[in-house]
Amino acid sequence: MAEQLLIQLLIGLSSGMILALVASGLTLIFGIMDVVNFAHGELFMLGAYVGTTVLVATGSFWLALLVASVTIALLGAGLHITTLRPLLGRDPLTTILATFGLSLVLQNYALWQYGPVARKIQEPITSQFQFFHIQFPWYRIVIALLSAAIIGALWLFLKYGKYGIWIRATTQDRIMASAMGIPVPLVHTAVFAIGSAMAAASGVLFGPLVGVNHAMGLDWILKAFIVVVVGGMGNLAGSILASLLVSLLEAFASLWVSPAQAVIVSFVVLILTLLFRPTGLFVPTPK
């Protein structure tokens, strides 16, 4: 039993880090421009698809990861300029509607372009290590560390980078930042692009574990939303902790119930959070 728990701990931690990568893109976009990006799961999915295409063409997984992130970042920037910029200053709820429309288009585009059959991304590292009675793939450890590295780099960039400081200034006071000469619309577009790139990167990284299909975004966007609400919306550290918490609980729950039902665990966490800490579990002082 104890080994079972340890195995699930490792699985939970590694998928938790991927979820954290998706959720931090989402929470970054929300925290900075009050946009709830319903199309985030679709960017995740399209990233994985671009990854498969590049992988087939070049055979290099790491190149696929890079190209997918850049492509989806450009796509994200384009989407932001065409649909979200005109909505600046309107009710934030309209951004949910607009991005929901985008997600419908992108998802069906992927279905049309790539067909309903799931594709497989070959993992770059196939070696495994002995972990109690099972062979645990190194790849899961690598993606967890890689996600942590990407999130860490984002944090450093926001904290010390010049443009990172621009981004934080825009979050704090849009009008003041603009008065100080920060090109606020450009910052918004850049943030959307960064968030999109993170979604795409997590799509490529997670592709080898689940297979790539047009509906994979749905599951992820829902989980990412849960995590973002549980962690406190717009709170980066909170989303990461919540991702780990939810993924660990789901991993442990799947010892007893089927994976389809294990999803309910994260729903229960959400309900309990809403009941007792509606502003989020990891927010120091409720507003």
Added chain:
Amino acid sequence: MTAPRAATAYWIGFGAVLALLIAAPLVLPEFWRRFVTEILIWGLLAMSSDILIGYTGMISFGHSAFFGLGMYGAAAALLTVRPPNLWLALLYGLIGAGVIAAFVAYFATRLRDIYFAITTLVFSQIFYVIIFTWTEVTGGENGLTFRQPPFSVPAVLSVPFTPVTLHWFVLAVVALSYLILRRVTQSPFGMVLQSIRENEPRTRAIGYHVERYKIVAVMLSGLFAGLAGVLYALQNKFAAPDFVFFLVSGEVVIFNVMGGMGTLVGPVAGAAFFLLLREVFSRFFTEYYLIPVGVIFTLMVVFMPQGLLGFLRRRLNQ
């Protein structure tokens, strides 16, 4: 325009549309008759969510749960009680949707704006997972099929539905629901809902218990959504988990935005518009019709936030 004349014009318009819809099944071919009936049912669902989106300013992404529970409630009545009874199906469906709505309302109304939207979405997915995996009771992925109950007035008559009488029955339920919802939105209760939409802190400051009003609004909305679910189950003789999936909720939001939020009639028009678009585009794009429809929807959000009938908003709410 003076008030009595506006009211007369309104009722003339209402009567004309009603007369057209009564006559529709007699003149339309089978395919389009069914199409109109479906528009009415989806229109009722859209109207029910307009109470939240248009009047209270809360976007619900979870209406598929209420709709689906209405369907499964009707299925429960029609499969367990012999002989199948129409009114019992309605009652069970409403109870199913009402219980779920009370549950969702209690938790979700603690949150505002996007948090509300996400929470309702998550709740509808909970019910989806439960229905999808609880195969012994709900039939799982395959859903439940049943026979259509006859139209009955207890101890007076019992005649099986024909496509035309079913259309009239649906029309009667939808028209009645519209009148009730219209009356509700014009009542003091409806006014409080609209003032929550306009300025929630001020409504609270005036002394209204905002949460209580929101809970009642969600329950009301859920009940009518459940009613639409019962009608859909009656027409199609099945209940399936696909209708609990959140994409249905998304479609309902699309109906509202396309038709014009806060008008009650607008969402019905939006449903008609959406279903027509789907019909037209699926001839060219087959199952990928959501690509052009999604583009049109996004464009409407950006450039036409009032929707098709939004310009009538003031008139319709007089």
